[in-house]
Amino acid sequence: AETVTRGDDGVVGVAGIPVTRLAEEFGTPAYILDEDDFRTRARAWRTAFGPDADVFYAGKAFLSRAVVRWLDEEGLNLDVCSGGELATALSAGMPAERIAFHGNNKSVEEIRRAVEAGVGRIVLDSFQEIVRVAHTARSLGKRQKVQIRITVGVEAHTHEFIATAHEDQKFGIPLAGGQAAEAVRRALQLDGLELIGIHSHIGSQIFDMSGFEVAAHRVVGLLKDIRDEHGVELPEIDLGGGLGIAYTSADDPREPHEIAKALTEIVTRECEAARLRTPRISVEPGRAIVGPTAFTLYEVGTVKPLDGLRTYVSVDGGMSDNIRTALYDAEYSVALVSRASDAEPMLARVVGKHCESGDIVVKDAFLPADLAPGDLVAVPATGAYCRSMASNYNHVLRPPVVAVRDGEARVIVRRETEEDLLRLDVG
Numbered sequence: 001a002e003t004v005t006r007g008d009d010g011v012v013g014v015a016g017i018p019v020t021r022l023a024e025e026f027g028t029p030a031y032i033l034d035e036d037d038f039r040t041r042a043r044a045w046r047t048a049f050g051p052d053a054d055v056f057y058a059g060k061a062f063l064s065r066a067v068v069r070w071l072d073e074e075g076l077n078l079d080v081c082s083g084g085e086l087a088t089a090l091s092a093g094m095p096a097e098r099i100a101f102h103g104n105n106k107s108v109e110e111i112r113r114a115v116e117a118g119v120g121r122i123v124l125d126s127f128q129e130i131v132r133v134a135h136t137a138r139s140l141g142k143r144q145k146v147q148i149r150i151t152v153g154v155e156a157h158t159h160e161f162i163a164t165a166h167e168d169q170k171f172g173i174p175l176a177g178g179q180a181a182e183a184v185r186r187a188l189q190l191d192g193l194e195l196i197g198i199h200s201h202i203g204s205q206i207f208d209m210s211g212f213e214v215a216a217h218r219v220v221g222l223l224k225d226i227r228d229e230h231g232v233e234l235p236e237i238d239l240g241g242g243l244g245i246a247y248t249s250a251d252d253p254r255e256p257h258e259i260a261k262a263l264t265e266i267v268t269r270e271c272e273a274a275r276l277r278t279p280r281i282s283v284e285p286g287r288a289i290v291g292p293t294a295f296t297l298y299e300v301g302t303v304k305p306l307d308g309l310r311t312y313v314s315v316d317g318g319m320s321d322n323i324r325t326a327l328y329d330a331e332y333s334v335a336l337v338s339r340a341s342d343a344e345p346m347l348a349r350v351v352g353k354h355c356e357s358g359d360i361v362v363k364d365a366f367l368p369a370d371l372a373p374g375d376l377v378a379v380p381a382t383g384a385y386c387r388s389m390a391s392n393y394n395h396v397l398r399p400p401v402v403a404v405r406d407g408e409a410r411v412i413v414r415r416e417t418e419e420d421l422l423r424l425d426v427g
Protein backbone atom coordinates (compact mmCIF):
# COMPACT_ATOMS: atom_id res chain seq x y z
CA ALA A 1 0.00 0.00 0.00
CA GLU A 2 1.03 3.60 -0.61
CA THR A 3 0.99 4.94 2.93
CA VAL A 4 3.30 2.37 4.53
CA THR A 5 6.08 3.76 6.73
CA ARG A 6 8.58 2.25 9.17
CA GLY A 7 9.28 4.01 12.47
CA ASP A 8 12.65 4.27 14.27
CA ASP A 9 11.63 1.33 16.46
CA GLY A 10 11.14 -0.74 13.29
CA VAL A 11 7.37 -0.85 13.68
CA VAL A 12 5.61 -0.53 10.34
CA GLY A 13 2.64 1.80 10.12
CA VAL A 14 -0.05 2.18 7.50
CA ALA A 15 -2.10 5.36 7.09
CA GLY A 16 -0.39 6.54 10.27
CA ILE A 17 -1.37 3.50 12.38
CA PRO A 18 1.28 1.12 13.75
CA VAL A 19 0.62 -2.53 12.85
CA THR A 20 1.17 -3.45 16.50
CA ARG A 21 -1.90 -1.39 17.35
CA LEU A 22 -3.90 -2.93 14.51
CA ALA A 23 -2.99 -6.42 15.75
CA GLU A 24 -4.01 -5.54 19.30
CA GLU A 25 -7.28 -4.00 18.28
CA PHE A 26 -8.41 -6.36 15.51
CA GLY A 27 -6.41 -9.54 16.14
CA THR A 28 -4.48 -11.58 13.59
CA PRO A 29 -4.59 -12.71 10.92
CA ALA A 30 -6.22 -9.69 9.34
CA TYR A 31 -6.30 -8.12 5.90
CA ILE A 32 -5.36 -4.46 6.25
CA LEU A 33 -6.68 -2.41 3.32
CA ASP A 34 -5.54 1.14 2.57
CA GLU A 35 -8.67 2.99 1.50
CA ASP A 36 -6.84 5.99 0.02
CA ASP A 37 -4.70 3.67 -2.06
CA PHE A 38 -7.80 1.89 -3.32
CA ARG A 39 -9.49 5.15 -4.24
CA THR A 40 -6.35 6.51 -5.88
CA ARG A 41 -5.99 3.42 -8.07
CA ALA A 42 -9.69 3.37 -8.95
CA ARG A 43 -9.51 7.05 -9.89
CA ALA A 44 -6.34 6.51 -11.93
CA TRP A 45 -8.18 3.95 -14.07
CA ARG A 46 -11.22 6.17 -14.36
CA THR A 47 -9.16 9.19 -15.38
CA ALA A 48 -6.92 7.21 -17.73
CA PHE A 49 -9.88 5.95 -19.75
CA GLY A 50 -11.75 9.24 -19.69
CA PRO A 51 -15.41 9.99 -20.37
CA ASP A 52 -15.62 7.99 -23.60
CA ALA A 53 -14.86 4.66 -21.98
CA ASP A 54 -16.08 2.69 -18.97
CA VAL A 55 -14.15 1.01 -16.19
CA PHE A 56 -15.88 -1.91 -14.52
CA TYR A 57 -14.17 -3.04 -11.33
CA ALA A 58 -14.18 -6.86 -11.24
CA GLY A 59 -15.86 -7.64 -7.93
CA LYS A 60 -14.52 -11.19 -7.84
CA ALA A 61 -11.14 -9.79 -6.79
CA PHE A 62 -12.64 -8.47 -3.56
CA LEU A 63 -16.12 -7.18 -2.89
CA SER A 64 -17.79 -5.68 0.14
CA ARG A 65 -20.36 -2.98 0.63
CA ALA A 66 -17.72 -0.39 1.57
CA VAL A 67 -15.84 -1.18 -1.65
CA VAL A 68 -19.01 -0.77 -3.69
CA ARG A 69 -19.58 2.68 -2.16
CA TRP A 70 -15.98 3.73 -2.88
CA LEU A 71 -16.38 2.64 -6.50
CA ASP A 72 -19.65 4.46 -6.83
CA GLU A 73 -18.08 7.63 -5.43
CA GLU A 74 -15.06 7.33 -7.72
CA GLY A 75 -17.24 6.91 -10.81
CA LEU A 76 -16.44 3.28 -11.61
CA ASN A 77 -18.88 0.62 -12.72
CA LEU A 78 -18.98 -2.90 -11.36
CA ASP A 79 -18.65 -6.36 -12.85
CA VAL A 80 -20.36 -9.11 -10.85
CA CYS A 81 -20.37 -12.81 -11.64
CA SER A 82 -22.86 -14.38 -9.26
CA GLY A 83 -26.12 -13.71 -7.47
CA GLY A 84 -24.13 -13.13 -4.28
CA GLU A 85 -21.99 -10.41 -5.85
CA LEU A 86 -25.07 -8.87 -7.43
CA ALA A 87 -26.83 -8.82 -4.05
CA THR A 88 -23.82 -7.16 -2.42
CA ALA A 89 -23.65 -4.51 -5.15
CA LEU A 90 -27.35 -3.72 -5.00
CA SER A 91 -27.48 -3.68 -1.21
CA ALA A 92 -24.70 -1.08 -1.16
CA GLY A 93 -26.65 1.11 -3.55
CA MET A 94 -24.70 0.67 -6.79
CA PRO A 95 -27.08 1.84 -9.54
CA ALA A 96 -28.11 -1.28 -11.47
CA GLU A 97 -27.41 0.28 -14.85
CA ARG A 98 -23.72 0.49 -13.87
CA ILE A 99 -23.52 -3.25 -13.18
CA ALA A 100 -22.39 -5.87 -15.70
CA PHE A 101 -23.38 -9.47 -15.00
CA HIS A 102 -20.94 -12.20 -15.99
CA GLY A 103 -20.57 -15.94 -15.65
CA ASN A 104 -20.56 -19.09 -17.76
CA ASN A 105 -23.48 -20.71 -15.98
CA LYS A 106 -25.78 -18.12 -14.49
CA SER A 107 -28.88 -19.75 -13.09
CA VAL A 108 -32.30 -18.85 -14.42
CA GLU A 109 -33.01 -17.31 -11.01
CA GLU A 110 -29.83 -15.18 -11.16
CA ILE A 111 -30.73 -14.03 -14.65
CA ARG A 112 -34.23 -13.12 -13.54
CA ARG A 113 -32.93 -11.07 -10.61
CA ALA A 114 -30.42 -9.27 -12.81
CA VAL A 115 -32.99 -8.41 -15.48
CA GLU A 116 -35.53 -7.35 -12.89
CA ALA A 117 -33.00 -5.14 -11.13
CA GLY A 118 -32.18 -3.54 -14.49
CA VAL A 119 -28.47 -4.32 -14.78
CA GLY A 120 -26.71 -2.36 -17.50
CA ARG A 121 -25.58 -5.44 -19.34
CA ILE A 122 -25.49 -9.18 -19.16
CA VAL A 123 -22.49 -10.82 -20.78
CA LEU A 124 -23.71 -13.90 -22.62
CA ASP A 125 -21.44 -16.91 -22.50
CA SER A 126 -23.25 -19.71 -24.39
CA PHE A 127 -25.98 -20.43 -26.91
CA GLN A 128 -28.25 -21.68 -24.13
CA GLU A 129 -27.80 -18.45 -22.27
CA ILE A 130 -28.72 -16.32 -25.28
CA VAL A 131 -32.10 -18.04 -25.25
CA ARG A 132 -32.47 -17.99 -21.46
CA VAL A 133 -31.80 -14.27 -21.10
CA ALA A 134 -34.01 -13.42 -24.07
CA HIS A 135 -36.82 -15.52 -22.65
CA THR A 136 -36.50 -14.08 -19.14
CA ALA A 137 -36.41 -10.51 -20.42
CA ARG A 138 -39.49 -11.08 -22.59
CA SER A 139 -41.41 -12.67 -19.76
CA LEU A 140 -40.66 -9.59 -17.66
CA GLY A 141 -41.67 -7.32 -20.51
CA LYS A 142 -38.14 -6.00 -20.89
CA ARG A 143 -35.41 -5.74 -23.47
CA GLN A 144 -32.06 -6.57 -21.86
CA LYS A 145 -28.78 -5.00 -23.01
CA VAL A 146 -26.27 -7.76 -23.64
CA GLN A 147 -22.77 -8.39 -24.88
CA ILE A 148 -21.53 -11.68 -26.27
CA ARG A 149 -18.33 -13.02 -24.79
CA ILE A 150 -16.15 -14.56 -27.43
CA THR A 151 -12.89 -16.46 -27.21
CA VAL A 152 -10.43 -15.07 -29.63
CA GLY A 153 -7.89 -17.91 -29.45
CA VAL A 154 -5.07 -16.04 -27.71
CA GLU A 155 -2.56 -17.83 -25.51
CA ALA A 156 -2.10 -15.43 -22.60
CA HIS A 157 1.22 -15.91 -20.84
CA THR A 158 0.02 -16.64 -17.36
CA HIS A 159 -0.88 -19.66 -15.20
CA GLU A 160 -3.04 -22.20 -17.05
CA PHE A 161 -5.93 -21.89 -14.57
CA ILE A 162 -6.28 -18.14 -15.10
CA ALA A 163 -5.82 -17.98 -18.88
CA THR A 164 -9.21 -17.72 -20.58
CA ALA A 165 -8.98 -17.03 -24.29
CA HIS A 166 -7.27 -20.09 -25.70
CA GLU A 167 -9.67 -22.50 -27.33
CA ASP A 168 -9.72 -25.46 -24.95
CA GLN A 169 -11.42 -23.94 -21.88
CA LYS A 170 -14.92 -23.26 -20.65
CA PHE A 171 -15.49 -19.53 -21.21
CA GLY A 172 -17.05 -17.68 -24.08
CA ILE A 173 -18.13 -18.62 -27.58
CA PRO A 174 -15.29 -19.44 -29.96
CA LEU A 175 -14.64 -17.06 -32.78
CA ALA A 176 -13.19 -20.02 -34.64
CA GLY A 177 -15.51 -22.03 -36.86
CA GLY A 178 -18.04 -19.22 -37.11
CA GLN A 179 -19.65 -19.91 -33.72
CA ALA A 180 -19.39 -16.32 -32.52
CA ALA A 181 -20.94 -15.06 -35.75
CA GLU A 182 -23.78 -17.54 -35.31
CA ALA A 183 -24.31 -16.36 -31.71
CA VAL A 184 -24.58 -12.78 -32.97
CA ARG A 185 -27.11 -13.88 -35.61
CA ARG A 186 -29.29 -15.48 -32.96
CA ALA A 187 -29.00 -12.62 -30.48
CA LEU A 188 -29.98 -10.09 -33.14
CA GLN A 189 -33.14 -12.08 -33.91
CA LEU A 190 -34.49 -12.18 -30.35
CA ASP A 191 -36.59 -9.22 -29.27
CA GLY A 192 -35.80 -9.74 -25.57
CA LEU A 193 -32.20 -8.76 -26.30
CA GLU A 194 -30.45 -5.57 -27.31
CA LEU A 195 -27.00 -6.57 -28.47
CA ILE A 196 -24.68 -3.70 -27.55
CA GLY A 197 -21.27 -5.25 -28.07
CA ILE A 198 -18.67 -7.97 -28.01
CA HIS A 199 -16.68 -9.00 -24.97
CA SER A 200 -13.25 -10.60 -24.68
CA HIS A 201 -11.28 -11.43 -21.54
CA ILE A 202 -7.97 -13.14 -22.20
CA GLY A 203 -6.77 -14.01 -18.70
CA SER A 204 -5.33 -12.60 -15.52
CA GLN A 205 -1.98 -11.37 -14.14
CA ILE A 206 -0.79 -10.46 -17.65
CA PHE A 207 2.12 -8.09 -18.35
CA ASP A 208 2.53 -8.49 -22.07
CA MET A 209 0.14 -6.23 -24.00
CA SER A 210 0.45 -8.22 -27.23
CA GLY A 211 -2.38 -10.58 -26.17
CA PHE A 212 -4.73 -7.59 -25.92
CA GLU A 213 -3.56 -6.40 -29.29
CA VAL A 214 -4.46 -9.70 -30.95
CA ALA A 215 -7.76 -9.81 -29.05
CA ALA A 216 -8.70 -6.28 -30.14
CA HIS A 217 -7.79 -7.10 -33.72
CA ARG A 218 -10.04 -10.15 -33.75
CA VAL A 219 -12.94 -8.49 -31.93
CA VAL A 220 -12.88 -5.61 -34.41
CA GLY A 221 -12.75 -8.19 -37.21
CA LEU A 222 -15.98 -9.65 -35.89
CA LEU A 223 -17.58 -6.17 -35.65
CA LYS A 224 -16.71 -5.69 -39.28
CA ASP A 225 -18.25 -9.03 -40.26
CA ILE A 226 -21.38 -8.09 -38.32
CA ARG A 227 -21.59 -4.78 -40.14
CA ASP A 228 -21.12 -6.49 -43.50
CA GLU A 229 -23.70 -9.19 -42.77
CA HIS A 230 -26.35 -7.32 -40.79
CA GLY A 231 -25.71 -3.68 -41.55
CA VAL A 232 -25.32 -2.86 -37.85
CA GLU A 233 -22.29 -1.37 -36.12
CA LEU A 234 -22.26 -2.56 -32.52
CA PRO A 235 -21.50 0.42 -30.27
CA GLU A 236 -19.28 -1.21 -27.61
CA ILE A 237 -16.41 -3.55 -27.03
CA ASP A 238 -15.15 -4.83 -23.71
CA LEU A 239 -11.57 -6.01 -23.48
CA GLY A 240 -11.89 -7.57 -20.02
CA GLY A 241 -9.46 -7.33 -17.15
CA GLY A 242 -6.27 -9.14 -16.41
CA LEU A 243 -3.56 -6.52 -15.97
CA GLY A 244 -0.76 -7.80 -13.77
CA ILE A 245 0.49 -6.33 -10.50
CA ALA A 246 3.82 -6.59 -8.67
CA TYR A 247 3.78 -9.42 -6.13
CA THR A 248 7.53 -9.34 -5.79
CA SER A 249 10.12 -6.86 -7.03
CA ALA A 250 10.59 -9.03 -10.15
CA ASP A 251 7.23 -7.93 -11.58
CA ASP A 252 6.98 -4.69 -13.55
CA PRO A 253 3.36 -3.61 -14.04
CA ARG A 254 2.11 -1.00 -16.52
CA GLU A 255 0.34 2.14 -15.32
CA PRO A 256 -3.37 2.61 -16.11
CA HIS A 257 -2.69 5.55 -18.45
CA GLU A 258 -0.24 3.46 -20.50
CA ILE A 259 -2.77 0.65 -20.70
CA ALA A 260 -5.59 3.04 -21.65
CA LYS A 261 -3.44 4.62 -24.32
CA ALA A 262 -2.34 1.29 -25.76
CA LEU A 263 -5.85 -0.20 -25.85
CA THR A 264 -7.46 2.93 -27.26
CA GLU A 265 -4.83 3.18 -29.98
CA ILE A 266 -5.17 -0.44 -30.99
CA VAL A 267 -8.96 -0.29 -31.21
CA THR A 268 -8.96 3.05 -33.05
CA ARG A 269 -6.36 1.86 -35.54
CA GLU A 270 -8.17 -1.43 -36.20
CA CYS A 271 -11.49 0.36 -36.63
CA GLU A 272 -10.05 2.89 -39.03
CA ALA A 273 -8.62 0.07 -41.10
CA ALA A 274 -12.02 -1.63 -41.13
CA ARG A 275 -13.86 1.67 -41.75
CA LEU A 276 -15.91 1.27 -38.59
CA ARG A 277 -16.94 3.93 -36.10
CA THR A 278 -14.73 3.44 -33.04
CA PRO A 279 -16.87 1.73 -30.43
CA ARG A 280 -16.98 2.72 -26.77
CA ILE A 281 -14.36 0.69 -24.94
CA SER A 282 -14.77 -0.85 -21.52
CA VAL A 283 -12.32 -2.71 -19.32
CA GLU A 284 -12.68 -4.79 -16.16
CA PRO A 285 -9.67 -4.54 -13.89
CA GLY A 286 -9.95 -6.27 -10.53
CA ARG A 287 -6.51 -7.25 -9.30
CA ALA A 288 -4.84 -4.08 -10.62
CA ILE A 289 -7.10 -1.93 -8.46
CA VAL A 290 -7.43 -3.84 -5.21
CA GLY A 291 -4.43 -6.19 -5.24
CA PRO A 292 -1.72 -3.80 -4.07
CA THR A 293 -3.97 -2.01 -1.57
CA ALA A 294 -3.97 -4.65 1.17
CA PHE A 295 -1.53 -6.79 3.13
CA THR A 296 -2.17 -9.69 5.45
CA LEU A 297 -0.95 -9.27 9.00
CA TYR A 298 -0.02 -12.54 10.74
CA GLU A 299 1.48 -13.46 14.07
CA VAL A 300 4.34 -15.93 14.12
CA GLY A 301 3.51 -18.99 16.23
CA THR A 302 6.45 -21.35 15.76
CA VAL A 303 9.89 -21.18 14.19
CA LYS A 304 11.35 -24.55 13.16
CA PRO A 305 14.86 -24.66 11.67
CA LEU A 306 15.51 -27.76 9.54
CA ASP A 307 19.24 -28.27 9.31
CA GLY A 308 20.67 -27.72 5.87
CA LEU A 309 17.26 -26.92 4.41
CA ARG A 310 15.42 -23.88 5.64
CA THR A 311 13.45 -22.56 8.58
CA TYR A 312 9.71 -23.14 8.68
CA VAL A 313 7.87 -20.17 10.12
CA SER A 314 4.25 -20.96 11.05
CA VAL A 315 1.75 -18.13 11.09
CA ASP A 316 -1.78 -18.07 12.47
CA GLY A 317 -3.53 -18.30 9.05
CA GLY A 318 -2.50 -19.98 5.82
CA MET A 319 -4.15 -21.50 2.77
CA SER A 320 -7.61 -20.61 4.10
CA ASP A 321 -6.84 -16.88 3.81
CA ASN A 322 -4.48 -17.13 0.83
CA ILE A 323 -4.93 -20.13 -1.45
CA ARG A 324 -2.99 -18.55 -4.30
CA THR A 325 0.42 -19.97 -3.41
CA ALA A 326 -0.92 -23.52 -3.19
CA LEU A 327 -3.20 -23.17 -6.22
CA TYR A 328 -1.12 -21.18 -8.71
CA ASP A 329 2.38 -21.37 -7.31
CA ALA A 330 2.00 -17.63 -6.75
CA GLU A 331 4.95 -15.73 -5.37
CA TYR A 332 4.69 -13.41 -2.40
CA SER A 333 7.11 -11.57 -0.20
CA VAL A 334 7.03 -11.19 3.57
CA ALA A 335 8.56 -8.85 6.13
CA LEU A 336 8.96 -8.59 9.88
CA VAL A 337 6.87 -5.54 10.77
CA SER A 338 6.59 -5.35 14.56
CA ARG A 339 10.19 -4.45 15.47
CA ALA A 340 13.60 -3.73 14.04
CA SER A 341 16.15 -6.51 13.69
CA ASP A 342 19.75 -6.50 12.58
CA ALA A 343 20.04 -10.27 12.74
CA GLU A 344 21.40 -12.12 9.71
CA PRO A 345 18.80 -13.09 7.11
CA MET A 346 17.76 -16.76 7.15
CA LEU A 347 16.09 -18.70 4.36
CA ALA A 348 12.53 -19.23 5.50
CA ARG A 349 9.28 -20.69 4.28
CA VAL A 350 6.17 -19.11 5.72
CA VAL A 351 3.50 -21.75 6.28
CA GLY A 352 0.03 -21.76 7.76
CA LYS A 353 -1.71 -23.76 10.45
CA HIS A 354 -3.62 -26.13 8.19
CA CYS A 355 -3.34 -29.89 8.12
CA GLU A 356 -1.41 -30.35 4.92
CA SER A 357 2.10 -29.70 3.81
CA GLY A 358 1.01 -27.70 0.74
CA ASP A 359 -0.24 -25.02 3.13
CA ILE A 360 2.40 -22.51 2.12
CA VAL A 361 1.95 -18.74 2.15
CA VAL A 362 5.42 -17.67 1.00
CA LYS A 363 7.59 -20.34 -0.55
CA ASP A 364 11.02 -18.76 -0.26
CA ALA A 365 11.71 -15.71 1.82
CA PHE A 366 14.51 -14.20 3.82
CA LEU A 367 13.55 -13.23 7.33
CA PRO A 368 15.80 -12.16 10.22
CA ALA A 369 17.35 -15.13 12.02
CA ASP A 370 16.12 -13.90 15.41
CA LEU A 371 12.46 -14.18 14.30
CA ALA A 372 10.45 -15.49 17.24
CA PRO A 373 6.93 -16.41 18.28
CA GLY A 374 4.87 -13.30 18.86
CA ASP A 375 6.53 -11.33 16.04
CA LEU A 376 4.18 -9.86 13.45
CA VAL A 377 4.87 -10.42 9.77
CA ALA A 378 3.10 -8.88 6.79
CA VAL A 379 2.54 -10.33 3.33
CA PRO A 380 1.92 -7.49 0.82
CA ALA A 381 -0.35 -7.42 -2.22
CA THR A 382 -3.06 -9.68 -0.83
CA GLY A 383 -5.97 -7.39 -1.71
CA ALA A 384 -7.10 -9.43 -4.70
CA TYR A 385 -8.34 -13.03 -4.68
CA CYS A 386 -7.34 -13.72 -1.07
CA ARG A 387 -10.34 -12.77 1.06
CA SER A 388 -12.60 -13.47 -1.92
CA MET A 389 -11.21 -17.02 -2.25
CA ALA A 390 -10.88 -17.63 1.50
CA SER A 391 -12.28 -20.85 2.91
CA ASN A 392 -13.12 -22.45 6.22
CA TYR A 393 -10.78 -25.39 5.71
CA ASN A 394 -10.15 -27.10 9.04
CA HIS A 395 -12.93 -24.87 10.39
CA VAL A 396 -10.51 -22.00 10.55
CA LEU A 397 -12.32 -18.67 10.82
CA ARG A 398 -11.95 -16.23 7.95
CA PRO A 399 -10.05 -13.05 8.89
CA PRO A 400 -11.55 -9.58 8.90
CA VAL A 401 -10.85 -6.84 6.40
CA VAL A 402 -9.83 -3.65 8.17
CA ALA A 403 -9.85 -0.44 6.17
CA VAL A 404 -7.38 2.23 7.24
CA ARG A 405 -7.46 5.88 6.28
CA ASP A 406 -6.02 9.07 7.81
CA GLY A 407 -5.03 7.52 11.11
CA GLU A 408 -8.30 5.66 11.52
CA ALA A 409 -9.11 1.99 11.17
CA ARG A 410 -12.49 0.35 10.78
CA VAL A 411 -13.66 -3.16 10.10
CA ILE A 412 -15.43 -3.44 6.75
CA VAL A 413 -15.78 -7.25 6.82
CA ARG A 414 -15.74 -8.67 10.31
CA ARG A 415 -13.86 -11.72 11.50
CA GLU A 416 -15.84 -14.92 11.29
CA THR A 417 -16.81 -16.44 14.62
CA GLU A 418 -17.43 -20.00 15.74
CA GLU A 419 -21.11 -19.05 15.97
CA ASP A 420 -21.01 -18.18 12.25
CA LEU A 421 -19.64 -21.64 11.54
CA LEU A 422 -22.10 -23.44 13.77
CA ARG A 423 -25.07 -21.49 12.45
CA LEU A 424 -24.80 -23.34 9.15
CA ASP A 425 -24.44 -26.74 10.81
CA VAL A 426 -28.05 -27.74 11.32
CA GLY A 427 -27.72 -31.55 11.43
Ligand code: LLP
Residues within 6 Å of the ligand: 058, 060, 061, 079, 102, 162, 201, 203, 204, 205, 240, 241, 242, 243, 284, 285, 286, 287, 288, 324, 328, 384, 385, 389
Ligand atom coordinates in the same frame (compact mmCIF):
# COMPACT_ATOMS: atom_id res chain seq x y z
N1 LLP B 1 -13.35 -9.78 -16.35
C1 LLP B 1 -13.59 -11.09 -16.43
C2 LLP B 1 -14.59 -11.56 -17.38
C3 LLP B 1 -12.89 -11.99 -15.63
O1 LLP B 1 -13.14 -13.29 -15.74
C4 LLP B 1 -11.93 -11.51 -14.72
C5 LLP B 1 -11.18 -12.42 -13.87
C6 LLP B 1 -11.71 -10.13 -14.64
C7 LLP B 1 -12.43 -9.30 -15.49
C8 LLP B 1 -10.74 -9.51 -13.70
O2 LLP B 1 -9.43 -9.93 -13.90
P1 LLP B 1 -8.24 -9.20 -13.10
O3 LLP B 1 -8.17 -7.80 -13.61
O4 LLP B 1 -8.57 -9.24 -11.65
O5 LLP B 1 -7.06 -10.01 -13.45
N2 LLP B 1 -8.35 -16.28 -8.82
C9 LLP B 1 -7.31 -15.95 -9.78
C10 LLP B 1 -7.79 -14.93 -10.79
C11 LLP B 1 -9.01 -15.36 -11.51
C12 LLP B 1 -9.51 -14.30 -12.45
C13 LLP B 1 -10.85 -14.64 -12.96
N3 LLP B 1 -11.41 -13.67 -13.83
C14 LLP B 1 -6.09 -15.47 -9.04
O6 LLP B 1 -6.10 -15.43 -7.82
O7 LLP B 1 -5.07 -15.16 -9.67
